Amino acid sequence: xxxxxxxxxxxxxxxxxxxxxxxxxxxxxxxxxxxxxxxxxxxxxxxxxxxxxxxxxxxxxxxxxxxxxxxxxxxxxxxxxxxxxxxxxxxxxxxxxxxxxxxxxxxxxxxxxxxxxxxxxxxxxxxxxxxxxxxxxxxxxxxxxxxxxxxxxxxxxxxxxxxxxxxxxxxxxxxxxxxxxxxxxxxxxxxxxxxxxxxxxxxxxxxxxxxxxxxxxxxx
Amino acid sequence: xxxxxxxxxxxxxxxxxxxxxxxxxxxxxxxxxxxxxxxxxxxxxxxxxxxxxxxxxxxxxxxxxxxxxxxxxxxxxxxxxxxxxxxxxxxxxxxxxxxxxxxxxxxxxxxxxxxxxxxxxxxxxxxxxxxxxxxxxxxxxxxxxxxxxxxxxxxxxxxxxxxxxxxxxxxxxxxxxxxxxxxxxxxxxxxxxxxxxxxxxxxxxxxxxxxxxxxxxxx
Numbered sequence: 001x002x003x004x005x006x007x008x009x010x011x012x013x014x015x016x017x018x019x020x021x022x023x024x025x026x027x028x029x030x031x032x033x034x035x036x037x038x039x040x041x042x043x044x045x046x047x048x049x050x051x052x053x054x055x056x057x058x059x060x061x062x063x064x065x066x067x068x069x070x071x072x073x074x075x076x077x078x079x080x081x082x083x084x085x086x087x088x089x090x091x092x093x094x095x096x097x098x099x100x101x102x103x104x105x106x107x108x109x110x111x112x113x114x115x116x117x118x119x120x121x122x123x124x125x126x127x128x129x130x131x132x133x134x135x136x137x138x139x140x141x142x143x144x145x146x147x148x149x150x151x152x153x154x155x156x157x158x159x160x161x162x163x164x165x166x167x168x169x170x171x172x173x174x175x176x177x178x179x180x181x182x183x184x185x186x187x188x189x190x191x192x193x194x195x196x197x198x199x200x201x202x203x204x205x206x207x208x209x210x211x212x213x214x215x216x217x218x219x220x
Numbered sequence: 221x222x223x224x225x226x227x228x229x230x231x232x233x234x235x236x237x238x239x240x241x242x243x244x245x246x247x248x249x250x251x252x253x254x255x256x257x258x259x260x261x262x263x264x265x266x267x268x269x270x271x272x273x274x275x276x277x278x279x280x281x282x283x284x285x286x287x288x289x290x291x292x293x294x295x296x297x298x299x300x301x302x303x304x305x306x307x308x309x310x311x312x313x314x315x316x317x318x319x320x321x322x323x324x325x326x327x328x329x330x331x332x333x334x335x336x337x338x339x340x341x342x343x344x345x346x347x348x349x350x351x352x353x354x355x356x357x358x359x360x361x362x363x364x365x366x367x368x369x370x371x372x373x374x375x376x377x378x379x380x381x382x383x384x385x386x387x388x389x390x391x392x393x394x395x396x397x398x399x400x401x402x403x404x405x406x407x408x409x410x411x412x413x414x415x416x417x418x419x420x421x422x423x424x425x426x427x428x429x430x431x432x433x434x435x436x437x438x439x
Contacts, residue, residue: 098258
């Protein structure tokens with residue numbers, strides 16, 4: 001990371017979380033919800049949205065209060081703020097989406113312990129003005145939701161033959177029950193991580209070749 | 221920047237105290253705002269389940285257990301209550317079509333909560349819905365929706381007691397066809413039903429004697 005007050009821009013801070021610094025696929029954080037609740041696309045989406053609400057809310061508050069919170073008690077204060085948002089989202093889901101709330105169960109309350117949230121608060125929102133902090137939170141939350149939805153879609157498609165509850169694989173498809181069981185989470189995650197690692201490697205090779213074209217020729 | 225100066229412990233405690241206070245106020249507000257809706261959701265889910273296990277009912281009356289007697293329950297609908305409730309279903313003419321009884325017991329992973337309909341005149345279970353369970357997705361959770369399994373409970377004699385048999389081997393009216401791959405969860409459902417019917421049937425009796433019936437109903 002760059003020194004004390006690096007210049008931050010809205011756009012890049014927003015976009016980096018979606019792909020380049022995706023919290024699940026690149027930073028490999030927040031794996032418990034990413035594996036535990038993603039047995040269907042809807043569950044992935046709702047979990048992602050709940051986490052997004054908490055992350056964006058907490059990042060906004062922490063960024064606004066960053067000069068008022070003494071650093072000695074910052075982590076405890078962050079946790080109080082995060083836990084408040086988590087409990088609010090828990091009540092809201094129970095009131096507005098009782099079915100989804102029943103499905104996600106304890107994992108909503110466990111958002112408090114999601115290291116993506118505390119990580120972004122500590123590494124970014126507590127050190128940056130509110131505008132870019134919100135951009136960072138929106139991007140990271142988007143990336144997290146994208147990741148959970150991807151895993152959820154793969155598992156629902158193969159494990160139940162449907163997407164968002166609609167049958168898409170036809171009556172002759174035999175669902176792979178393992179995909180909606182815990183091992184399915186690990187399998188999907190492993191395959192996606194491998195794909196991401198491969199893409200990264202290819203990109204790194206390409207940019208290396210682009211930055212030293214002469215060297216390559218000279219060496220020949 | 222004041223980062224080298226150590227803040228006083230009053231400031232540290234004050235920060236946490238204020239954070240906790242604000243958090244508490246917000247939570248109380250959100251709790252009070254969402255509570256009626258959450259209770260309504262629970263009451264609606266219960267109502268829907270009751271009408272599913274008592275398909276012929278057009279009205280339901282909650283009954284509370286007082287001592288060993290069933291008395292009409294007059295508390296507010298949907299509010300949490302310590303009373304043990306069962307639900308009496310009546311058809312359009314006011315005749316008893318059956319009782320919806322909540323029951324629970326240990327499943328494969330966690331407590332299974334279910335609701336079943338019982339018709340005292342036929343001495344049979346006439347419907348079963350799982351309300352809450354954490355059975356293995358893809359295997360045990362079939363007890364919630366498997367149509368063949370649920371059909372077992374449309375007319376299931378409770379005497380001498382329920383018995384679980386392998387899929388396709390049901391021969392007697394008190395036997396339940398299990399789901400292949402969900403044997404443990406099926407066994408749990410049957411044992412919950414056996415326990416609950418043993419407890420409740422003596423209280424329900426033939427359904428007419430212990431509860432007030434609307435006069436003019438067919439005998």
